[in-house]
Amino acid sequence: MRMWVVIAGLALASCAAPNAEPTAAEDASLPTAARGELIFQSDREGPTRLFVLDVATSTQRRVGNAGEWADEEPDWSHDGRRIAFSSTRGQNGSFDIYVMDADGSNIVRLTDHAAPEQDPAWAHDDKSLFFTAERDGRGEIYRVWLQDKRVERITNSINRAIMPAVSRDGRYLAYAAQTIMSFQLHLLDLTTGTSRQITSGEGACRPSFAPDSQEIAFVRMGGPSHLEAVRESGPRVVRKDARAWSYYPDYSPDGRYLAFSVSPEHHQGEDWDLALMDLQGSGKIERLTSGRGNDRVPDWRPVSAR
Numbered sequence: 001m002r003m004w005v006v007i008a009g010l011a012l013a014s015c016a017a018p019n020a021e022p023t024a025a026e027d028a029s030l031p032t033a034a035r036g037e038l039i040f041q042s043d044r045e046g047p048t049r050l051f052v053l054d055v056a057t058s059t060q061r062r063v064g065n066a067g068e069w070a071d072e073e074p075d076w077s078h079d080g081r082r083i084a085f086s087s088t089r090g091q092n093g094s095f096d097i098y099v100m101d102a103d104g105s106n107i108v109r110l111t112d113h114a115a116p117e118q119d120p121a122w123a124h125d126d127k128s129l130f131f132t133a134e135r136d137g138r139g140e141i142y143r144v145w146l147q148d149k150r151v152e153r154i155t156n157s158i159n160r161a162i163m164p165a166v167s168r169d170g171r172y173l174a175y176a177a178q179t180i181m182s183f184q185l186h187l188l189d190l191t192t193g194t195s196r197q198i199t200s201g202e203g204a205c206r207p208s209f210a211p212d213s214q215e216i217a218f219v220r221m222g223g224p225s226h227l228e229a230v231r232e233s234g235p236r237v238v239r240k241d242a243r244a245w246s247y248y249p250d251y252s253p254d255g256r257y258l259a260f261s262v263s264p265e266h267h268q269g270e271d272w273d274l275a276l277m278d279l280q281g282s283g284k285i286e287r288l289t290s291g292r293g294n295d296r297v298p299d300w301r302p303v304s305a306r
Contacts, residue, residue: 034055034056034257034276034278034286035055035056036055036252036301036303037052037053037054037055037300037301038052038053038055038274038288039051039052039063039074039076039083039298039301040053040261040274040295040296040297040298040299041071041072041073041074041296041297042289042293042294042295043293043294044291044293044294044295045062045066047067047071048070048071048072049062049064049066050062050063050071050072050083051295053274053288053289055276055288058288060289062104063083063100063102063104064085064100064104064107065107067089069088069089070087070088070095071086071087071089072086072095072297073085073086073118073119073120073297074299075121075122076102076122076299076300076301076302077099077122078122078124078168078302079126079302080302081101082099082100082101082102082126083099083100083102084097084129085098085099085100086098086117086120086131090109092113092114094113094114094115094116094117095116096109096110096111096113096117097109097110097111097118097129097144099129102301108146110129110144110149111131111133111144111149113133113135115135116133117131117132117133117134117142118131118132118133119131119132119162119163119164121164121165121166122166123143123166123170124166124168124169124170125170127145127146127147128143128144128146129143129144129146130143130154130164130166130173131143131144131164132162132164138157138159138160139160139161139162140153140154140155140156140157140160140161141154141155141161141164141175142154154173155175155177155188157177157178159177159178159179160183161176161186162176162177162183162205163175163176163206163207165207165208165209165216166209167209167213168209168210168213169213170190171190171213172189172190172209172213173187174186174198174207174209174216174218175188175207176204176205176206176207177197179197181203182202182203182204183203183205183221184198184199184203184204185197185198185199185205185207186198198216198230199218199230202221202222203220203221204218204219204220204221204228205218206219206247206248206249208250208251209251210231210251210255211253211254211255214231215229215230215231216229216230216231217229217249217250217251217258218230218249219247219248219249227246227249227258227260244262244263244264245262245263245264245270246260246263246275247260247261247262247272247296248260248261248296248298250298250299251300252300253301253302253303254303255279256278256279256280256281257277257278258276258277258279259274259275259276259288260274260275260276260277260298261274261275261295261296261298262274262287263294270294271292271294272295272296273287273288273289273290273295274287274289274298275287275288276288
């Protein structure tokens with residue numbers, strides 16, 4: 001049985017910090033080893049839309065047709081050919097789950113419900129998606145199959161279960177569940193159906209599996225909050241910087257880098273940009289985007305697609 005251990009201070013500040021200027025490392029040029037594409041959401045053009053960033057060249061392109069609706073929370077399929085996302089483009093005006101081809105074509109709506117449906121996460125075989133929905137008045141995890149759009153409820157929590165993430169080997173589903181005091185990470189074995197809490201203390205949310213499925217990065221709430229991780233083999237301290245808010249961690253396909261969103265403020269005056277940290281080298285933080293708008297929810301495109 002896997003014993004998941006919290007890795008203290010895996011990285012960066014996350015959900016509470018005073019104003020801060022970028023560090024010298026954040027102003028540095030990107031490491032030459034950093035390659036690949038990140039899809040993310042941004043409100044730089046008004047409504048939230050999806051963009052793809054080439055990490056090596058810093059070039060960006062918008063994906064999907066633009067409108068007055070919001071497109072959010074993109075997630076690459078494991079073969080890199082499709083993108084899942086949540087959108088308000090439907091007639092009900094609420095968030096539903098959609099998929100489209102990598103170039104933004106062939107948009108297909110998978111769910112249609114008056115309640116918000118968000119946080120899509122591909123199953124390991126790309127045949128279904130896990131997502132958060134408030135169909136019963138509180139957040140729970142559901143699953144929708146692409147072939148027939150069949151929806152299955154996965155969790156039945158006392159309060160709320162949100163933000164699903166699937167391990168690359170397809171065995172585990174990590175999610176944030178509301179306990180008496182805060183949200184904590186839980187791990188559901190998709191084979192046996194058993195679930196257990198894997199974090200404690202201050203709140204935890206936004207899990208992201210490493211490529212080897214042995215580690216989960218997540219947002220640790222607090223004042224200031226930061227990114228941490230849990231892993232099976234024991235603790236590994238990487239970095240902690242308490243001067244800026246960070247959120248939405250995502251491992252690169254080779255596990256070397258962690259992409260995330262960072263802001264000197266939260267709520268009032270927030271200005272989120274994408275950033276990158278080298279987990280195996282110096283631990284430097286490199287900013288990937290700048291300028292107006294909030295750039296959030298980065299997701300790496302699988303190597304096999306490039």
